[in-house]
Amino acid sequence: MQGHSTLILCDVCSRPVPDQASKEVLYQVDKVRYRLELCPSCLGSEMKRHDGFRGVPGFRKRAAIVIRLNSPEELPRALPIA
């Protein structure tokens, strides 16, 4: 894989960002967690939109953050209609 670089598509705005710049965010609604990867600019606005978050080990990254939501409607992207 040398010479290749991996870009991550932000789960909120779909912009490509380098893997090192993306951040895993787990949105917790009751006992369910939604895992998204965010670009730095979406992460910044999510940090502003929610005042509480905590750090946890990530699934794919070493660290992730957990943000609690009251309902899945507060996710920063539209959910597919079930």
Ligand SMILES: [Zn+2]
């Ligand atoms: Zn984004």
